[in-house]
Amino acid sequence: xxxxxxxxxxxxxxxxxxxxxxxxxxxxxxxxxxxxxxxxxxxxxxxxxxxxxxxxxxxxxxxxxxxxxxxxxxxxxxxxxxxxxxxxxxxxxxxxxxxxxxxxxxxxxxxxxxxxxxxxxxxxxxxxxxxxxxxxxxxxxxxxxxxxxxxxxxxxxxxxxxxxxxxxxxxxxxxxxxxxxxxxxxxxxxxxxxxxxxxxxxxxxxxxxxxxxxxxxxxxxxxxxxxxxxxxxxxxxxxxxxxxxxxxxxxxxxxxxxxxxxxxxxxxxxxxxxxxxxxxxxxxxxxxxxxxxxxxxx
Numbered sequence: 664x665x666x667x668x669x670x671x672x673x674x675x676x677x678x679x680x681x682x683x684x685x686x687x688x689x690x691x692x693x694x695x696x697x698x699x700x701x702x703x704x705x706x707x708x709x710x711x712x713x714x715x716x717x718x719x720x721x722x723x724x725x726x727x728x729x730x731x732x733x734x735x736x737x738x739x740x741x742x743x744x745x746x747x748x749x750x751x752x753x754x755x756x757x758x759x760x761x762x763x764x765x766x767x768x769x770x771x772x773x774x775x776x777x778x779x780x781x782x783x784x785x786x787x788x789x790x791x792x793x794x795x796x797x798x799x800x801x802x803x804x805x806x807x808x809x810x811x812x813x814x815x816x817x818x819x820x821x822x823x824x825x826x827x828x829x830x831x832x833x834x835x836x837x838x839x840x841x842x843x844x845x846x847x848x849x850x851x852x853x854x855x856x857x858x859x860x861x862x863x864x865x866x867x868x869x870x871x872x873x874x875x876x877x878x879x880x881x882x883x884x885x886x887x888x889x890x891x892x893x894x895x896x897x898x899x900x901x902x903x904x905x906x907x908x909x910x911x912x913x914x915x916x917x918x919x920x921x922x923x924x925x926x927x928x929x930x931x932x933x934x935x936x937x938x939x940x941x942x943x944x945x946x947x948x949x950x951x952x953x954x955x956x957x958x959x960x961x
Contacts, residue, residue, distance in 0.1 A: 667777070667796045670804075670912050674774040675728055677905020678740060681767055682725035684899025685747070689718020699750040728774075735787040737775045744768035744902075757826055762818025766902020769811025773909060776804045798920055801913055808910035809868055812876060815903050816861030823854025833886040864907070873911035880904050 688696070692714045700710035721743075724736050744767035751760035779794050781787030794800075822828040830850050831839075839849070860876055880903045887896040 667793075667912075667916065670796070670909055670916070671732075671774070671777055671793060673905055673909045673912060674770060674777065675732060677766070677901040677909070678737075678771050678774055679725040679729045680898050680901025680905075681744070681770070682721045682728075682740065684895040684897075684901065685767075686718040686721025686725065687895045688893075688899070689714045689716075689721060691718075698754040699747070702750050702753045731790045732774065732778060733788060733790055734775065734778050734781050737771050737778065738787070740771040741768050741775060744771055757821075759818045759821035759826060762814045762821065764902075765811045765814035765818065766900065766906050769807060769814070770902040770905050770909070773804050773807045773811070773906075776800065776807060796916070798917070801917055801920070805868075805910060805913045805917065808906050808913065809865060811902070812868075812873070812906045812910055813861040813865040815880075815906065816857045816864065816876065820854040820857030820859075820861065823850040823852075824858065825854075827851070832890040833883070836886050836889045864910075868910060868914060870911050870914050873907045873914065876907040877904060877911065880907065 692711060696714060697707050697710050700707070700713065705713070724740065727733065727736060728740070744764070748761045748764040748767055751764070752758045777793055777796070777800070779800075781789070823830065827850060830853070831844055834844055834849060844850075860872075860879070863872060864876060880900075884897050884900050884903060888894045
């Protein structure tokens with residue numbers, strides 16, 4: 664329970680998928696990025712030259728995060744994901760774009776919470792293992808993922824309800840023709856449905872609901888390559904799948920931890936009995952930071 668490698672791998676893979684997808688678009692260049700460079704006053708000619716540089720950097724840090732996450736790099740991913748998401752409304756594309764890309768910055772933030780802050784400037788650049796997961800740390804991670812999942816659902820729902828984006832190509836993949844969509848517009852309904860899911864996740868994030876959201880996002884975003892878009896569009900949204908899946912894991916862990924604590928209280932034989940803690944990597948087995956080395960303490 665104190666070594667949540669499953670949760671860390673969910674977050675690492677989700678973050679890497681997002682940055683590899685985004686980085687690939689930089690390497691092959693993407694005309695839709697030009698307005699984002701313009702926000703910073705960068706001319707179009709420079710923008711085309713900078714795209715591959717940014718793309719390679721994104722891919723390299725994604726690979727590093729999969730192989731061995733470094734806290735300073737993950738912190739950079741939080742900043743970079745948030746900055747690139749903010750460029751969309753700044754370029755006139757609407758606030759919903761910022762919300763829908765919450766997975767780009769919320770998931771690396773959850774990974775940083777799991778890894779813990781650096782103890783010193785040098786430690787930020789080390790690959791020190793994550794400390795044991797405590798109830799308090801799990802609660803913080805859960806709230807980050809809860810807000811992230813809710814925002815990306817509400818943001819995507821806003822595409823349909825407010826921005827009236829054309830989703831006809833995706834609807835055609837599942838058998839709806841253009842005439843049927845004109846007679847029975849589904850885009851606003853789908854948008855309201857996703858907004859409702861987002862509110863539910865924020866208010867009542869049950870494990871079954873979160874697993875449904877995970878399958879829903881995985882399925883709906885898979886319509887992009889099926890409709891002829893590059894596979895990188897699907898991969899770039901790794902945070903949209905990783906956030907609900909990771910949150911489902913955390914909620915399950917919290918239930919198990921609560922049950923274990925209750926059982927331990929009932930089975931305790933006396934307050935004066937010594938408690939033995941294993942100390943490893945500077946943390947006791949209850950998650951308390953106590954120093955380095957490995958020893959037993961009464």
